[in-house]
Amino acid sequence: MLLKIVIYFFGLKCYIFNEKYLQKREKKKINYKEAPYSKFHKTLFFCAVLGQIACGFALGIAGTAVTEGKADLGLSTFWVGLLGAGTLIGLAGSLVVGNLADKIGRSKLVLLDMAFFTVFSIAQFFTSSVPVIMALRILIGLCIAIDYTVGSTIVSEWFDPETAPSYLSKFIIYWTFGYVLSFFTGLVMSNLHTDYHIIFASSAIPGAIAAIARITLGIAEAPSWMASVGRVEEANKLVAEKLGPEYKIVAEEKKEEEKVSVAELFSPKYRRNTLVGGMFYACQVFPYFGVGIFLPILIGQLNMGDANTSSIIYDVFCMAGAFAGTWLCARMSRRSFLTSTFFGAAIALVIMIIGQNISIVITVIAFAAFALIMSIAVVMEWPYPPELFDDRVRGTGVGIVVAFSRIGAALGTFLLPILMDSIGGTGTLIVCAAVLVLGGVVCQLFAPETSASYLKKVAEKEAAVN
Template sequence: MSGIHGPVALGSRLDRLPLGSFHHRLVFALAGMILFEWVEINAFAFVAPTLREQWGMSLSTMALIIGISQLGAFGGGVLGGYLADRCGRRRTMLVSVAVYCLGSALCVVVQNPWQLIAARFTAHLGAQAMAVVAIVVLIEFVPAAARGRLQTWKVAIGALGIPIAAWTGYLVVPHWTWGWRLVLGLGLFGVVFAYLVHRWVPESPRWLLSRGETARAEEIIRSIERSCGVEPPETVNEAAHVTGSLQTPDSSRVRFAELLAPPNRRRFAVVATMWVTGLFAYSAFNTWTPTFLSESGLDLDDTLLLSAALATAAPVGAVLAVPLIDRWDRRRTQLALGVLIAVTLLLFGLVRSPVPVLVLGCLVSLLFQASVPFLQVYSAEVFPTRVRALGSGVANAMSRVFNFGAPMLVAAVFSGLGYTAVFAMLAVIGLIGGTVAVLFGPRTTGLSLEAAATADTTHVPPTAATPKENVLP
């Protein structure tokens, strides 16, 4: 076999690999961490009605808890992305898990809303940092033709955290005054999968190459090749044995300003818009729907049951994205899903009785979750390796800044204009991201990460760099 000729050649070796045991372990470990991160992130929605009764909280206090949590997620997105590009993917991810588990533990013992605010801030800080890095880690290891599908399976498994939180809330919260503490503490189990990441997942070879650590990258790639039944090259370019041989003077210094310089500026603007609008609609629906249903006259048991049923549809939505995400242009599929979400949200806002709420709510949840893998993959693959985590993380974090004010806005719209107006607003906002991506974003489907990061038009055709056998059935 031929030797190695730099970062692109080493990256192409990862793209040419058949899927093997390494990839399956990678998805399982990352998905398990994401599962309990999603339990943590979504838990408050299913205990909020009970906390409001026990502590006598107003809607504005609940909005403050949600808003401060979003600020924690903002800090996690920025800090996690920066540290992952500066210090390494693996180390940053493991430290982030420790932080969010600490926040989950604090949620179990809080005694008032102000303590809960501090605990939720800490949990969201760590959880968001971990989630940002997990997206990048997965796409940097897997073959190009399976990149979207493996990310989608990770999301599908992780999305099980939503019904776990919901059904635990339904079965526990109404029957024990301390039940909400159990629900908020479920995120602690994420540490089990963090241990598996520590055991199974090495540092990203692409990140090592961007730092000039070619020898370490070569060693890791060879190990992955063997685990996939592929014999590594017999000859290796001399540069692969010299740590730092590909390093430039500034390779260790990641700057935020790089996101605002061409060609990253346009990509960052597109991805940030997608995150801000998509997460606004998604988070508002998941967080506020149980409370709004309760305020509209449904009793607590019916509200929690309906919420649990809606949450159960989430993993199904992610599974439905599996055959789509690597087949068609991700941008256009995202826009099509946005149109379907908008129509369904409008209909959801017009109904009140349990059966229509259940049917339409499940459909909204399913469609929202189907769109999540598209957003996660696209937001990371458009950036070059040295700022991939930073670009994706800061764009994600910007959505949290907007979501700091979003709970107050949603509460104000509900109080002033009513139930239907809230979902009409979410329908309009949910359409923006896909539209911007189609008009201004580069096409990435089917491209290697190196090619996707340099594509500068919206009409770049997919390459045949990755053989069809790498595509999951």
Template sequence: MQHSNALNRLNRLPIGRFHKVTLLAVSFAYFFEFADINTFATTAPKLIKLWGVTIDQVAYVTSMSFVGMFLGSIVASTMADRWGRKRALLVTTLWFGVFSFASVFSWDIVSLGVFRVLTSAGLAAMTVVAVIYVNELYPAAVRGKFQAYAIVIGICGTPATNLVASAIVPLNDWSWRLIYLWGALGILLVLFTRRLKESPRWYESRGDHAKADEVLREIEASVAAEKGPLPEPAPPVDEAPQTRAPLKLLLQKKYLIPTLLLTVLWVTQTIGFFGYSSWAPTLLAKEGFSVQKSVFYVALTTVGAPLGSYLAALVTDRFERKWCLAAFGTVIALCGLLYGLTFNPVLIVVFGFLVNMFERGYTALAYAYSPELFDTRGRSLGTGVSYGLGRLSNAAGPLIVASLYQGHGYRSVFYFIAATWLFGAVALAVFGPLTRQARGATQKPRQEVVQVP
């Protein structure tokens, strides 16, 4: 059977300029995804004063944004399978950039809410595609590290947005609009179009071995010119071309179990993290801190985010990802709880810093772990559905937070968030599959090679 042997040909490549340019492009997309996802949280305290927006309205806009994320995640899996990983990455990034730009011209909370839902759909869609794209282009033994490196760079969009917002939002009654213009700059990903390659594994999954081989030869030539002669790849394992994966595919046991586990992972991560990051500026402002101080304190805490992603890069390929995720989740629960039990500005910044650091490390680990639980056929669908359900769960999250805050006070919100993180950590520790041995198998002599999805 004809076979381009994409998996083994990619796995035996040393890291070269091709991988670094791809990393830069994905990091750029991540940067503005993380920048844009925080824009409403940083402008909400100002809108409460300008438009008379209520806590409940903030909750509804935030909730509907996560409905948009769910829809975007589901559509992304279809786009990535039908159009290819590269094209889907570009289209989804353009989508969220255009609607972030439209948010600049919002005239009330309803119009802003609509634009945020559409922006959020693009943000989640881009994330799903980017996770799959990195998973399929980098050697299995280091893909987790490069997934984390992309987050290290990309997550800088979070503190950048918060610091920009802390300086710009208080200036006057219209300056908050500039924060959405900032988020729209992700559109500039189009500058990388010619430097990006389509995933050969996507071509191969469609039975287009000639096109897969063409792209592989271009990548190999680029790496060989830089690094010298390449080692021979392991022999291929014949596989039949894959047809488009229907949704019912996830009902098969080998897809259903990882999909359910990853749904728990993304549900707890989404409610746990966004319950914190989306509400921290608003809740601090409601507790008596000025808008400027509340946004500034949160901006300082997000400086820990890049460090967390770098920490993930150091551990992700050295240890079992599931144990790293369980450990990080437990630390986040503890630090998040301590954050909610203090009103001391220094301790708010310290514990908030630790929450952001370990949460972003957790996210980087999860991005590497999620697609590894599926083969090529189920990867887009399983990753997209589980990630989308996680985002959909937070349609209820903000409403729960608002209800807890109004009914039981500030601290109850953080008890809830800590419990959510701890539940996810325990689920991963008990049910999470191990993946390190399979990844390491790609480094053994050829006769011992085990195919890693």
């Protein structure tokens, strides 16, 4: 009898020990967002930045194509601005895209958008109808909206929160490369008197490269989104497959029937972040695209010497700004970065206005400074919007912020040729400077600080006080 009791308690002890061991082992599993940078992360990032190159190229080539096709298409100033802004108008579709991504997931949209982008780009070669070209430009813009909205979201949801902003800020280098490449391509094509159909359709090349890479290599769904819709087990299997069995999804509890709506983004919890995100983005891209896309028209009215030389200077400093912005993004707080670039670019435009009547050297230096600062500034368009929202509403939140921005970009691009005709180059620069000052004031007063390093310091101070 005594022997049976000993055996029973020994077996019970072994069982308890085994259960504790298994629980301890389970606890040792690490949040997948803490996984080190791996081949999987490299592949995802590679597929994402190929799309950014294609997007930058498509937006930049529009100015050259419209300028070359103006006579053949019989375009008025109104239609020059509208066609130039067509892609940016399509980008306003990011509002719908973001909400769709929160409902059906990220990977399907990212996987297919560059294929459609390529088809729409090629279709421009086969039409001379202005309304059809306009419709195709809007559709291309909608594809770009997917990359802007969902591409940045899926990267932020797979990468470590502390390092994700660094990788997202690098998007601008690849986007600017595509943008600058379009200027040099356009310059060569213009000098060769290339037909405007070919110029429009040339964006199919980077689009096809991105589409092939994504379809071949694949795009994995974001585990945090899967968990947010109740697919936790499936998310853990995906994490184990991509990163290793020691990693898992750490999901926040959510209420049943919890749905994402656009109206929720304007509720007391989110409205400040939504409005700040939209305003900062719109005020940045209004002058950036307005000046960039119709650069030859602006240079022609200002005291800046040879148009080709001035365009090359602008492109070189844009590229330099992308690298400088990526470096600064990791070393400055979000608020300081935003306000300093807004006010710095506005000052550069004011100096350009004054310099026209003094010296071509001053004008060109200020123009180069404007290109540099604006290219630094737009780095924040990738890491900041996803940081403003939590996992559940991030897709919709980023979508609505990008939609705000496209209104600003489309207005800047559409209005620039009209403003140049009505109030001249100086008046146009004053309008751009005023928009930049507005953006700086809004960020100074309302922009939340979201950088991981800053939030970590705040948490540490609070813990020390408690």
